[in-house]
Amino acid sequence: MSTRVTALDTLRGVAILGTLGTNIWIFTDPDGIAGFISAAATSGPAETVLRTISNGKFLGLLSIMFGVGIAIQAASADRRGARWPGWYLWRAALLLLEGVLHYVLIFEGDVLAFYAIVSIPVAYLAVRSDRALRAWTTTAAATVHVAAMGLLTAAIIAAGGGIDGGGLPPLPDTWPDQVRMRLDHWPALRTEGLFVLPLSTLLFLAGVRLWRAGAFRPEGRALRARLMLWGLAVGVPLNFATAFAGPQWFLVDRYVCAPLVAFGLLGGITALVHRMREHPGPLRTALTAVGRTAMSCYILQNLIASALCYQWGLGLADTLGHHRPWFTIAAWITVSALLMAGAAWWVRRFDRGPIEAVWHRLYLLPQRRRVETTV
Template identity: 55%
Template structure:
């Protein structure tokens, strides 16, 4: 692993974290909160629809790909050290699930960490298998997932007439309710809010494995092979996926699942390739933007939780209540809120890393995740490229 490749991963994680906020900020700034997400589908203006298109699903997919890269790195490290796999990694996945559960209950309805934890346990048993086995799993799970999205989309088209005639009762929980009221609502409605896991887990299996395969293929390398692969990904992702995704964004709520789960992963591949290429072409000392993105990338877990906490305090009734006060200024105040929170994350992460190697939550993880010391490997160096 070259230093430049690690730099690219840090920058990519920073971009992914800021991009997920770009999606979630529309939830926080809605006076109806998370309950207004489905109500707003197909009912926003042209400008807001385009702004939502820029982030919706794409950075979730990018973050998921990067989780797969991280899992591959964990596997390689275990192989190199001669430690059992998945072994102690399952404890890591358990910690992630607990972190996600706490984050869901106390802060945000659409937490993705719980889904990632379940996905990582499944993929941990696949990551060391042969390329043929991994390919079969990707094709099978991907086909089932695509079929599920297609069937639900057809069902939404069929029921569109009856849905259009229903009146929506606006919720005041997030403009007038207290913090504990929102916590109680998350607990009471866990079955509804956690339904997204039906889509996140199978999609995550495919993207985790794809991220691992991309790293094995050398997509992060500065070699000609890496550059060629990145060019192909940019053509497919940005040249084909992005235009199709733009069409589905304006196609109405019946296409919402295709718009969020099927096409964005293609765009995410193009973004991954584009950002990596830009990092490879940079020379000299990192600028302000790159330092900020790298800081967020190195403290990704802390920044993910903090951005949702800050957005809640700014927008909800128990905080400053800006969602209700500034609703008439949409969509521009939403963009300003996103930019302000991103600037705050860049600043805080950069200052924090001047004194610490890891973010606050990452330090807690370091304490909790006390992996056993590696056993010495006999009979030569472990071949990390071998597959069972």
């Protein structure tokens, strides 16, 4: 596997386990997502630091990598002379279906459905000129998104309020009741889409531009250095400042500062992979395996965490939830270790993850039928 591809898989692996670092706070809270949101306003300094480490930035990194994936597929279609987006729209439809099923059956914090929606306009924009992409990224996406977060934050501060989970129900005990809750309260549970959809558009487009600019190639060292400077030297202090400023700054913290840190993580991790390409080590090998099976690991990590924490499984959130944040940390380490070990075992034997293999067959199915009908 080439260094460039390995860097992409490693980044995806870090992003997948990083999103679990945010979601695990939901799983380990006895009240689920309602308790997770409410606790953000009352948590102590140690828990605030731990929440801030993962909150938003790994979801941002995953979004950037999704945009990179679109750019790679668009370039591949161009080399083959295939129509674009063409069959990619069928891929987006499959992702939307998978996201809806994941939301209803497993986890109310699903992002796959949002990604499917955003991927369609970005797929059309991915073949535009660099100038057009820059205009869409800086003007239509970044400016609008930052302005919206600023105005909403100003309104929250003026009203003396904050973000809380008062409008969401406590988590039911049984799996059928949890499914009914997600169906009955989907407008409230999907409210984050108002922020994720424009932000994901921005980050997807940024991923396309970074791929074109060579950020993942050896000669992209200067660009990676700039990403690290802005993301780590500027983004990290701003991220912690807004995290400790109070719940009124939640939107800026999660949807503005955290994505800025994600660019620094991308630059730093890619630089590290290139530096250590001769000796990957067991940790990076496992992270790369998670990245190669990213879709399977994303869904599986939520399923495992649900089985560990919810009442229809082992119910550890009720019995050990009062030991947070240590129980939360232990749960994240346990699930992450299981995923890394399982993914490393799987990729030694198969080319694709289990869900990726099923997805690939479904993606090719209408194309094969079209060929058979033509013949």
